[in-house]
Amino acid sequence: MTGISSVAPWIPSLILLPLAAGSLSFLFGPRSSLGLVAATPVGIGFALIQLLLEFNDTGLQHYPVGSWGSPLGIEFRADGLSLVMLGMTATVGIFISLYALGYFSGEQAGGVWFWPLWWFLWAALNALFLSADLFNLYVTLELLSLSAAGLVTLSGEWESLAAGLRYLLAALAGSLAYLMGVALLYGAYGTLSLELMAGLIRPEPANALAASLITVGLLLKTALFPLHFWLPPAHGSALPPVSALLSGLVIKASFYMLLRLWFEVFPSALTPVFAQGIGILGAIAVFSGAWLAFHQEKLKMLIAWSTVAQIGYLFLTFPLASASPAGALTALSGGVYLALSHAMAKAALFLAAGAMLKVTGEDRIDRLEGVGRHLPVSLFAFAIAGVSLMGLPPSGGFIAKWLLLDAALATGQWWWAVVLILGSLLTAAYIFRVLRRCFLAPPEHAVFHSVPVVMPIAAFSLAGIALLLGLTAVFPLRLLEKSAPYVAEAAIPFTVVP
């Protein structure tokens, strides 16, 4: 794998910009938030576009920090997959920042601490997607968990403290299991670099143990059934912009690591039994998550359980991509595209829900009657985001599910196609349950508060992007083709045969 060492500072600026914004907002308090929201996303967007242009010209980008390359120094790397994930983070991040300006404008608690934690979270995400070694991934993952757990507890009420503690303990256990796996691999091979490791690793019992520890740790962080116990309270009890961040972006980070590690570093260990097993857990998550989402009384709990179900879909990528080398690209693209469109759609759902709850002043689905008249834009955003979750054309969710269905049929695994289609129907059931309430006439004496206009608009923009992802799929999919996993696949003979 040859790459050109980038001398342009785009990779470090993607990490340093949000880090600097976090420190400044910690020092200067909420007064600085408007200026930082105006400046930081623009800077990140500019650096990202420059990086993208360089990637298009010269391919894989490496950046050795302080000119100390791997294996001794810390090296950052950008490939197609990283760039897609960075773009996802930036898009969702910009709209959540705008929304939060509106959300925290009044007397809302938690505004002081939201900004520094959110900028640190953004820095951690960017650094994670650019990391090229196992230990750097660990450090960025911990940064991510710590800032995310801090964000969960923002409201200061005991429920969110309990949810934050549960989340923190689960996240720490997951990180340590991951680090133990890394320790075993480092002990065996003496390197941490993903690229070097991919060339060295052999299917041996010790490596199977290391890979299992890493996988279980990351599954706990991604909240795949049955390790999802911490997610609904954390995502359901956090403030709406925080829930949008957690469901949209944070769980995608550990999912990205799983894809990266399994398909780039140890594809030879990806046995059919393991892949089908992960797929079965995913299928159980799809059904149980949707079932529980349908039976929730609180709107944000419903969306949180929907996240559990949608995480299940993401893991269908494993059985579909490992069945045959020919279908791997389709299935992996489908999985990543699903993560991408879920990030936009789920963030839009939480943002729209946040606006609706601020209007009614209560987190109950029963109280949503009449919201359609007071918040038409938010309701429209909710509906469009729902369309993408269900996977109806022309949304991004449709393209993703189409690719996954294509892979399922091409590899003769029709049972995953059944899961995909039934899951979409269940999604429709719980989305329509909310929409039906909103269209009913408002009860008499109902009090509706007003919300800053930026909130519904941010939700609507994200939902619109989730829909447009279906029409502009060519560009991200072409980027994904230029990812290291596929390069690695070509370099190492694919040993898994159906």
Place this chain on the structure above:
Amino acid sequence: MIGGGLIYAIAGAILFSLGLYGLVVHPHLMRKLIAFNITGSGVFLVLVGLPQRMAGTPPDRVSEALVLTGIVVAVSATAFGLALVRRFYDLTGKTRLPNDPRPEP
């Protein structure tokens, strides 16, 4: 020939298992945090010990640097956890999390 590093690595693996067991089994939040620290120490012992499992291997500077970073991360995570536990205790007077995370259906 087997060196002293391997003994540390095995002790680390045992500590890791004990710590994880404690993290899952004990409901008391302080015990959970202590268990997390024991788990972490186990991982660090493996990280330092395993590369030096053969006698006569020079000390591995990279793994020492990794462990130092890991300790910093573990200390900050523990401090944050302790702050949350204190606040939770001040608000509720309880030292354990409510048992069932799911709301009533």
